[in-house]
Amino acid sequence: MGKVIAIANQKGGVGKTTTAVNIAAGLVKEGLSVIGIDLDPQANMSDYLGYDNKSLYNISDLMVAAANNNLSDEYIVESIVHSKEGIDYIPSSIKLSGADLFLSNVMCREQVLNRILKKEIFSKYDYIIIDCLPSLGILLTNALAAADSLIIPVQAQKFALDGLVQLEQVYNMVKVNVNPELKIDGVILTMADNTNMSKAVEAELERKYGDTLFVTRIHKRVEATNSTFEQKSLVSMENSVLGAEYRNVTKELIERSRV
Ligand SMILES: Nc1ncnc2c1ncn2[C@@H]1O[C@H](COP(=O)(O)OP(=O)(O)OP(=O)(O)O)[C@@H](O)[C@H]1O
Numbered sequence: 001m002g003k004v005i006a007i008a009n010q011k012g013g014v015g016k017t018t019t020a021v022n023i024a025a026g027l028v029k030e031g032l033s034v035i036g037i038d039l040d041p042q043a044n045m046s047d048y049l050g051y052d053n054k055s056l057y058n059i060s061d062l063m064v065a066a067a068n069n070n071l072s073d074e075y076i077v078e079s080i081v082h083s084k085e086g087i088d089y090i091p092s093s094i095k096l097s098g099a100d101l102f103l104s105n106v107m108c109r110e111q112v113l114n115r116i117l118k119k120e121i122f123s124k125y126d127y128i129i130i131d132c133l134p135s136l137g138i139l140l141t142n143a144l145a146a147a148d149s150l151i152i153p154v155q156a157q158k159f160a161l162d163g164l165v166q167l168e169q170v171y172n173m174v175k176v177n178v179n180p181e182l183k184i185d186g187v188i189l190t191m192a193d194n195t196n197m198s199k200a201v202e203a204e205l206e207r208k209y210g211d212t213l214f215v216t217r218i219h220k221r222v223e224a225t226n227s228t229f230e231q232k233s234l235v236s237m238e239n240s241v242l243g244a245e246y247r248n249v250t251k252e253l254i255e256r257s258r259v
C-alpha cells in the first residue's frame with residue numbers, strides 16, 4: 001500500500017498546489033510511482049499538469065459514486081489521466097464545489113475519499129498526493145481521513161501562523177475520531193526571501209515546529225508562476241533554483257517516510 005499525503009493549509013495562495021505538483025514530480029524523478037488527487041474545485045493541480053478535459057470522469061464524479069455505493073473500478077480507470085511528466089492524476093472540476101451538498105446526507109461522509117483510495121487500483125502507486133483546497137470543510141476532513149500524513153506549506157508572510165491552530169484542531173479531530181494513524185510529516189516554508197518579515201516567520205516556525213519543519217526552504221521566485229503557466233514542473237526544468245529546492249524537499253520526505 002502506497003503512502004497517502006495531503007498537502008493542506010486553509011489559507012489561500014500559500015503554495016499548496018506548487019508543492020503538491022513538484023513533490024509528485026520529484027518522486028517520479030526518484031523512480032517512484034505517483035498519483036495526484038486534485039481535491040480543489042479550482043482545479044489548479046489539473047491545470048498545472050496539463051489537463052485537457054478529456055478524461056471521462058473526475059474526482060467529483062468518483063465521490064458522488066462512492067457516496068451512493070456504486071463506485072466501480074472501471075469508473076476509477078476512466079478518471080485517471082497520465083501527465084506527460086509521468087505523474088498520474090485524477091482531475092478536479094467545479095462540480096466538486098457541491099461536495100457539501102452531495103455529501104450532506106451520506107453516512108460517514110468524511111470517509112468517502114478514503115473508501116475510493118482503498119481500492120485495489122491505487123495499491124500500485126508508491127505515493128498518493130492530495131492537493132487540498134483552501135478551506136476547513138468536508139473536503140479537507142475527507143483528505144485527512146484518507147491520508148497517512150499531512151504536509152503544511154506556510155508562506156513567509158505576515159500572519160502566516162494565524163490559522164494553523166484551526167488546521168491543527170481539524171487534524172486532531174480527524175486523528176481522534178477516524179484516523180488514529182494520521183501524522184504531520186512536515187511544515188514547509190514557502191516563498192521565503194530576504195525581508196525581515198520572512199526571517200521572522202522562519203524563526204517562529206523553527207521555534208514552534210523544530211524538526212517537523214523541513215530543512216529545505218522554498219524561496220520566492222518568478223519561476224514558480226512561469227512554471228504553472230507553461231504547465232511544466234519546476235523539478236523538470238534543468239536550471240531551476242526552485243526545482244532543485246523541491247528535489248531536496250522530496251529527498252527529505254522520502255527520508256522521513258522511512259522512519
Ligand atoms: N516559491 C514561489 N515563489 C513565487 N511564487 C510562488 C511560489 N510558489 C507559488 N507561487 C505562486 O503563488 C501563487 C499561489 O501558489 P499555489 O497555487 O501553489 O498556492 P495554493 O496554496 O495552492 O493556492 P490556493 O489556496 O488557491 O489553492 C501562484 O501564482 C504560484 O505560481
Ligand SMILES: [Mg+2]
Pocket residue numbers: 016017018040044045131132133
Ligand atoms: Mg491550490
